[in-house]
Amino acid sequence: MADRLTLYQDACRTIRTYVETTKFVGRRAELAALADVLRGVGEGRPAVVAVEGTAGIGKSSLVRRFLAGHPGLTVLSASGASEESSLRYGVLGQLMPAERPDADPLEAGSLLLDHIGVRQAAGVVVIVVDDAHWADAPSLTALTFALRRLRADGVLAVIVAPDIGDLPGGLHRLLAEDTTLRLRLDGLTPGDVRELTGLPAPAAERLRAHTVGNPLHIGALVDQVPAARLADMGRALPAPLSYTRLVTRTLAAGPLAARALTRAAAVLGDGCALSAVAAVAGVGDPLEALEAAGLLIETGAGPAVGFRHPLVRAAVYQHIGPAERARLHTRAAAREHDPARALAHRAAAVVGADACVAAELDDLAADEADRGRWSAAADHLLTSARLTPDPAMRDARVLTAADHRLRDGDAVRAAELTAQVEAMPPTPRRDYVLGRLALASGRQDDAETLLTAAWDGGAHEGAAEQLAWLALTQARGEAAIEWARRSGGSPGMRDTLALALGITGRYAEGLAFLPGDDVADAPVARGVLRLWTDDLDGALGDLARAASARAGLPHLGPMATAYLAETEFRAGRWDDAVAHAEQAVSLAADSGQSWLCCLAHTVATRPLAARGDLPAATAHAEAATRWATALGDPSNAAYAALARASVTDAAGAVRALAPLHRPGHRDGVDEPGLVGWREAYVEALVRTGDLDTAEAVLTRLEQLAEARDRAWALVAAGRARGLLTAERGRRMDAEAAFEGALIHAKRAAQPYETALTHLEFGAFLRRGAARRQAADHLKAARDLLAPLGAAPALARCRRELAACGAADQVRQAGPRALTPQEHAVARLVAAGLTNRQVARELVLSVKTVEYHLGHVFTKLDISSRAQLARRFRE
Template sequence: MDTTKFVGRQAELAALADALRGAGEGRPAVVAVEGTAGIGKSSLVRRFLTGHPGLTVLSASGATEESSLRYGVLGQLMPSEWHDADPLEAGSLLLDHIGVRQAAGVVVLVVDDAHWADAPSLTALTFALRRLRADGVLAVIVAPDVGDLPGGLHRLLAEDTTLRVRLTGLTTADVRELTGLPAPAAERLRAHTVGNPLHIGALLGQLPRARLTDMTRALPAPSSYSRLVTRTLVASPLAARALTRAAAVLGDGCALSAVAAVAGVGDPLEALEGAAGLLVETGPGPAVGFPHPLVRAAVYQHIGPAERARLHTRAAVRESDPARALAHRAAAVVGTDAHVAAELADLAGDEADQGRWSTAADHLLTSARLTPDPVLRAGRVLTAADHRLRDGDAVRAAELTGQVEAMPPTPRRHYVLGRLALASGHQDAAEALLTSAWESGAHDGAAEQLAWLALTQARGAAAIEWARRSGGAPGMRDALALALGITGRYAEGLACLPADDAVGPGDLLDGLVARGVLRLWTDDLDGAQIDLARAASARAGLLHLGPMATAYLAEAEFRAGRWDDAVAHAEQAVSLAADSGQSWLCCLAHTVAARPLAARGDLPAATAHAEAAVRWAAAL
């Protein structure tokens, strides 16, 4: 993972570019770049400057150890031949220096970490910036908050004429681009770090990928951050420490009284006061929590295993919600516990019955970890992999491949490995494994998967045969109808699908996607758009049907002349296919996306999609 690359921040870069254009037209601009430590302020400015080569750049940065060094920052901006000047005279000299440097074009003046700059330098800087008139100057002042700066500069940066760029955390999409993690793991990492690039980079360097994607285990705090929190915790009064540790076990937003009861603290208000900087009030009651997710993680890490088990056990006793109580009991287990594992498996079964496949899979994996019997443990891992595939998350399902491959050969193991291979584009391996599972006579689902495999390879006759062997499994009307369609038997394919009013809202889209595709193939564009729009918006079904419906909806809209809608749905199909980790859908989605973009004249974007489609096709 390359954590040094720059991601996101396009709006902020555009705002800086606009300010630069104005400066080039004789409208000097002052920009304040603000944000918490590690959020990427300096990286943003570096990226901006890299994107505009040839500028005259005067740069300086403050430092804590030089904050008392007179003119330490100003000396970085211009020749230091004026140490005896007062700040206003020094500011006038800076203004003259900027004027001289403008002979070569726009001057960009950057002061990073301005909150650590020496006071005389900031006074001189303020004097100069207030006297810019028709100059080609862009001044960029970088600090956590302009409120931290001395009065004169603070007032200047707070004026309406100053552009204030406040950076917040990276988005989940940014974190995915930066780390290459699957969507759920990227979102968890973003929430854990509040999107702070410094903390994200620290955890990427600290943890292996398998740990980052293991959703059954909480993420730790970066080591350096944890040391700072631990230092504060150890220095707190005993009751405050106990309260803080209990809060780390219970989580944010718990009533102070409940936290105190688990901690065994008699005076919770006094203990809360002693935990200043670690705990904050988050609601009435009061409820308490942590100022940042990483603070909670650092505190939890500091709890010894014996105390952690005791706290989780106490929390389970007091918890009224059965699922949360069970989570606490599981966290308190050392080694294995067949009874807790069985309860987690039962809970996972209830969640699967309600279609909550991802949560069910996570509980099954926790159950497997606590299961002493190896055969039962393997069965729970296999079921968890199947649940993740049903949830459309082939990426996270593939993370279980190593565990499944280590199991003794069984038809069910071959079936799950075949499904994993099919979803990831390894079609030859998928066919061999699924055929083995089918021939064993122990897994009917293999026929369903082999039907879809044959369909993606345009082997219509084989797809028809496997679909008919599947015994009417969910999605097989789609596979059979599409297989008939690719062999030219459109009417026969449509005849085996439900009529317009026969697919109810609770149906698993069985037949609806194929009906839309066959209508598209037979030039019934209105009917195709109705069916595919309905299928694309559904939240249930086989893992490939939603992205597939969205891609073909884009194709129908393109052929109907609705190019803007086609581009939007094609891009959505690309995202869905990437999120689900299904190679053949990535190929389809990129192929469809290239056409409306090319028709609109956006050849670079169309070419990028076409090249991506070729890469995915080659991978298949």
């Protein structure tokens, strides 16, 4: 009996110690893994870690323990909260100061990237986002944008959530990558429980099995269950109480003033000043009440108060009766100086419906929408809808909220409203919103049916605008033109109409709808049309301006960046093309613009394949194919086929492109010089010996290229004609075709196309024993290919030169020795930009810019920015 009493007394002392000082046990493997990652971060290898596990499993404790074991780190920390998940940039505002609430998530991500770069001056930076599943979506989008652009930074990001599957798509994809360390926390071991509680082994094992090792439940039972009960193996343990019941029991045990203070804190939220909490609670002596409130802790100067765990606050809040909760929110609203926050408290105080509060929220949503804050406007409307007594008005507000989320580019959160919208009575407005949701998710057939029904029902301009864009993405130019003209002539439809005219070959007419260079409006559509008409200088100017802009509709930046990369590829600026193509892929994914992903991956494929980087090019081609399959329209199918043809041999190219060869004319897809599939297909057919099919494809290409006066297409067609006639033994016709192609090449000003034409002409002449003429063309090809870094074509060119007996003298020094990212950094530094300006322009961290610049100096054997500028001028 004495031994048993001693056991009980020891257990009581241990449990008392646990309550007074939270003890951390176990997790040695996880701590070691984090330490190993941190060592790599210290060497300039940024890393992302996901810490997952059920509520109370010890995720936050693990991170705190890890940080405590590595003093000297610069820690930027934030935590999501369920009641603040709609607060735009609530989490981002905890990570960085002076956040702009009107910024779009990509711009906010750029600002965060800049802030991280500044903080790295003091050493390694650790970003911790706890309870990320409760964080607001714009903050997570901005964070994902920034993390994807860390290359050589001493930055460790730790994302804490129950499961990464609960996080938005962009962040989920980042955390699911193979390079991310995922730590999934399971329950504590029996040894851990024994170390934590001091219970003997059998009792510890029983407690572990009873709670599945969850530290939070263990702690709760230690708090609530007498020590003797835990240690007495002769008595059954009680069933684990829900966390809410355990918290409310603790709350009920405190003095009246402490209970009132705790409930008021639950209404106001963590970090509120104690004086404000006391005023709302009606407590005269807040310090005494705080000392007696076992669920509250001081969280800052002032003092401010908060809860030991977010679940505690949630449990307290849920335990408050509806009448008391309404009173507390009403008091909080009366003391709140910010009108929006006061209105939020008033809305939370409503039980049932309140048309007046709903109307005020509707007005607030309208103000937010006028400022372009679509996400915040949508959240206010959904709250307003909940309080709206009239069913028709309630439905109208939900529909507008869905539309706002789509305008914000947030297709994922917009899709959350699909079931609610589908349950509404059929109306044109309902069909319109469902059609937009279907279009955003890639269900093009459903989108067309719903949007057409909306148009027929009277939802004119919006439905016509979406149908015009749908027809444009499906390469149905005439339909897009018709719908655009029906839409009422909005600025967005002017761009759509211009592009629709372009894909039908009416380029001049399309450009006539757009303002000139002296007007900043419509640079994307104007730039794309200039690209399609071989005005590369004009296209570069327009698209560079549009790509660097941080305003406008969400899809404009990624779209402009993708077409800018295509323009740079054609213009021979391959380092910039690779950098911008990779950026376009990332921007399309980060902004949820799925319809752009196939184009972006295809554009990324081409310069990488031309340089011989087949692994990277193939990865992009495969991604383009996946997106084309998901989207299911002719344009994306053509882009994906071209991407696959770029990474294979002639026979593989024929297999990839053959499905595109069919009767009739498809707008955009079959236009010469847009996708360019015919140009690639005919050369592959010649090389595989299918000369008759090649003749048919080439004849159609020549007809269209001449009718449209497309210089680039005429170069490719002339080169293909030279190859085809040479195979048929008509040497004079072949020579004339090559010479004609080179004449068009002077107008097209596309170095790679010109180089390939010189190469094929030179190879043709060498086989005809005209070695001197052949060498001239081959040297011209070599001089164009070498600066591009077009390794496969350059290798063949050198073999042909060797066969001609010509010396191969190519300068090896110069910017071509740089990687694409190094070249992009070097070009901007040479232009006089500071490292920070370069970081902002390329959307990189300053540390990454410094890393690349160091490699540039080493590779070019220079030591100053002035020398770099001279090298680029030369």
